[in-house]
Amino acid sequence: AQSVSQHNHHVILSEAASLELGCNYSYGGTVNLFWYVQYPGQHLQLLLKYFSGDPLVKGIKGFEAEFIKSKFSFNLRKPSVQWSDTAEYFCAVLSSGTYKYIFGTGTRLKVLA
Amino acid sequence: EAGVAQSPRYKIIEKRQSVAFWCNPISGHATLYWYQQILGQGPKLLIQFQNNGVVDDSQLPKDRFSAERLKGVDSTLKIQPAKLEDSAVYLCASSSDSLGNEQFFGPGTRLTVL
Numbered sequence: 001a002q003s004v005s006q007h008n009h010h011v012i013l014s015e016a017a018s019l020e021l022g023c024n025y026s027y028g029g030t031v032n033l034f035w036y037v038q039y040p041g042q043h044l045q046l047l048l049k050y051f052s053g054d055p056l057v058k059g060i061k062g063f064e065a066e067f068i069k070s071k072f073s074f075n076l077r078k079p080s081v082q083w084s085d086t087a088e089y090f091c092a093v094l095s096s097g098t099y100k101y102i103f104g105t106g107t108r109l110k111v112l113a
Numbered sequence: 114e115a116g117v118a119q120s121p122r123y124k125i126i127e128k129r130q131s132v133a134f135w136c137n138p139i140s141g142h143a144t145l146y147w148y149q150q151i152l153g154q155g156p157k158l159l160i161q162f163q164n165n166g167v168v169d170d171s172q173l174p175k176d177r178f179s180a181e182r183l184k185g186v187d188s189t190l191k192i193q194p195a196k197l198e199d200s201a202v203y204l205c206a207s208s209s210d211s212l213g214n215e216q217f218f219g220p221g222t223r224l225t226v227l
Contacts, residue, residue: 004155036218043116044156044204044218090155099212100169101146103155 002027004093006104013081014112021076021107023065023091030096033074035065036103039087047089050074061085083113115139117219119205125225131193134222138187138207144168146216147180147190148204156204162188195226 007022025031035047048059055067065076074091091104118137126132138145143164148156159178160170165185173180177196182188192199202223206216 006155034215043220044206046215049215092155098169100161101158101216103148103157105153105155 002093002095002098002100002102004091004102004104006089006091006107008107009105010108010110012110012112015083016080017111019076019078019081019085019109021089021091021109023074023076023104025072025074025091025093025102027072027093027095032094032096033065033067034092034094035059035063035074035076036090036092037087038090044090047076081109081111083111085109086111117205117207117217119203119219119222121222122220123223123225125227126195127227128197129194131191132195132224133189133191134203134205134224136188136190136205136219138205139217142207142209142217143185144208144210145182145188146204146206146208147188148206150202150204150221152201159190192224195224197226200224200226 003026005024033050036044037047038044047063048057050057050067058064063078067074088106088108090106093102120135145162147159149159150156159173160180161168162182165182180190202221204221205219208214208216
């Protein structure tokens with residue numbers, strides 16, 4: 001069965017620290033990849049997405065993610081986090097075969113001012 | 114543009130009671146999704162509509178859950194009868210198509226079953 005794994009459930013960083021959140025998926029075919037974010041008290045919203053082309057994609061608020069096909073990974077990065085990045089981050093995969101979204105369990109990030 | 118609307122925002126019921134949730138997607142969005150998000154987990158797709166037709170309901174517990182989108186616009190999700198394990202946030206999302214475009218999420222309905 002297809003699945004999405006997010007290795008870190010809780011991450012605590014100080015402001016200006018670098019961030020990398022892991023995401024691995026299990027599906028051998030073509031995929032579309034997403035990172036969604038949920039800020040406290042707000043709706044889930046799209047941070048960035050990968051469909052094809054350059055495997056390094058840039059999203060809003062300085063976030064980027066790199067698709068490494070050989071590792072079935074789509075890790076999220078930010079060179080310097082801010083207090084306002086405190087949120088829950090979800091990786092999601094849409095397989096070309098089923099067009100069904102599968103979300104990871106989420107990573108709760110807390111940034112200390 | 115107006116976002117995805119959901120109501121109610123919160124609902125507390127006792128087990129074996131029934132409950133219904135309502136969702137109004139973004140105008141013009143053909144695809145509508147219902148997700149269940151249990152505390153500590155990611156959203157799990159329950160059902161996906163394309164206009165008023167069901168595309169995927171493989172993870173919908175059909176013995177107690179039902180959903181409809183009669184006119185291809187708003188949708189209702191019903192649970193009858195509810196169980197304790199149905200306590201979760203129920204999220205509605207919509208997208209312009211089912212081919213992988215961005216999903217826009219509503220605020221969710223937090224259901225507590227006592």
